[in-house]
Amino acid sequence: MIEIRSVTRSYGAFKALDDTSLTIKEGEFFSLLGPSGCGKTTLLRMIAGFDNPTSGSISVGGQSMEGIPANRRPTNMVFQSYAIFPHLNVEQNVAYGLKRLRLGGTEEKRRVEEALAQVSLTGLGKRLATELSGGQRQRVALARALVMRPKVLLLDEPLSALDKKLREQMQVELRRLQQAVGITFVLVTHDQYEALAMSDRIAVMFGGKIAQVASPKEIYQRPVNRQVADFLGGMNFVKAQIVEESSASLVVDTLGFGRVRTDKPKAFVRNGGGTTLGIRPERLRVLWDNATAKFEVAGKVVERHYFGEITHLIVEIPGLEKPLSVTETNDFGADDIPVGTSIRLGCDPEALVAMAD
Incomplete structure (x- = not known):
């Protein structure tokens, strides 16, 4: 599904990513895990099209992403800040990206209702963002991304602003949602327990390089080195x-x-x-x-x-x-x-x- 081939991203003499290669399979929940500054968000932004590699290539679904802008890629992103419009209600927020597709009122309404049902927000479409809890605002952001029917959903630390109990609840819901819709999810997180709880596979990153790619169980029980072992608890x-x-x-x-x-x-x-x-x-x-x-x-x-x-x-x-x-x-x-x-x-x-x- 996603092929990262020898990707380097340099800012002057500093390499945010250093000759990184990675394959993410279709339909899997994949996490990029590591401390601040390890390159995980840089990699996610390049998959999304918000940044470009200094060298190397990225393809999604067998198609090269070189020269393709973010709004033309088969991806959608959920940001850490949610980026919900406060002056719009839930339905209007979710439908915002559909406007450029000119689907027509009936089809647009059907897709919005479908997306709200997927994230358990049926019946809350007329509420403003200010009337929602943190967990509900997170679901609105997810619905707004899913309504575009991307091949890949990119998640940039989407649970970091939630309290511990709600964060754990949303981990379960995100995993359930991914299994229900069946598309590829790529999560960026610095929280090892979050990655372990939700992922099919995890890439652990340090200093712009990938140290280990494996299942949560293998990474936890068989870390490749002390750095990975220490970071995973x-x-x-x-x-x-x-x-x-x-x-x-x-x-x-x-x-x-x-x-x-x-x-x-x-x-x-x-x-x-x-x-x-x-x-x-x-x-x-x-x-x-x-x-x-x-x-x-x-x-x-x-x-x-x-x-x-x-x-x-x-x-x-x-x-x-x-x-x-x-x-x-x-x-x-x-x-x-x-x-x-x-x-x-x-x-x-x-x-x-x-x-x-």
Whole structure:
């Protein structure tokens, strides 16, 4: 559906995008994820036609976008600010882009009603923007984009202005909407949980380059390097020495977990005899009483933080440079473990991930 080929966007000596290539499939929900300044919005704007590559090419649906202005592209964008006209009611806002198509009153009305139904705004067509909640204004912006029947809907951090509860609700609704209309959605966001919740695939970007493209599960559980791992939520890092290497796996020695066999990252480049293992806090568990695990480590609780359903423990391990972070549900009393308590932690082999760097 969307082909990005060796695209670079330079502003003087600064490269906002640096030789970036990417394929986005038809009908998928794809997210561009990364910190501010990573190039994700620049890439979205070039797909939309609001900016042009310094070099490289962009095509949509097999058609080159070179020289095609934004209003002639098979794309539509929902902006972070919604850009709703306050002096127009909901129906008029949604119908605004249709005016240039000269469809006729009956067809225009039918398409507006269809778009409002798609975003659950049936019956609110006569309301002004000032009479709508933040979530309803977001839906108006979506309906105004969908009414044009684009092949690709581009979303520039559309949920960032909403409060946490409404944002989570809109994540579910956006995913439902994308599956219902069946067109390609491309989302720009800096919120890793938003990307994980909605996407079929994610591209993680840093410094104008794509670090990893994969499903949410693969990116979270098998990050290609420490930079991706850190950005996708907290992760513990443990230094290790490589003792055996094959095309698909590594055997390493660690101070905490002993000898570990783990999958070899696709982009792994050996740098001497050392590497790093990563493990998510929720993949570590407290070993109560006589419980055992394939890999075990003993330490002392130095911090405890209660978050309702879960408790976050910071555990010092002899020989490790940094304490381990552990996220435990409170079903077995993790919230009652006193600071200073000696405990055992365990994990399964697949929880330990070798980093490419």
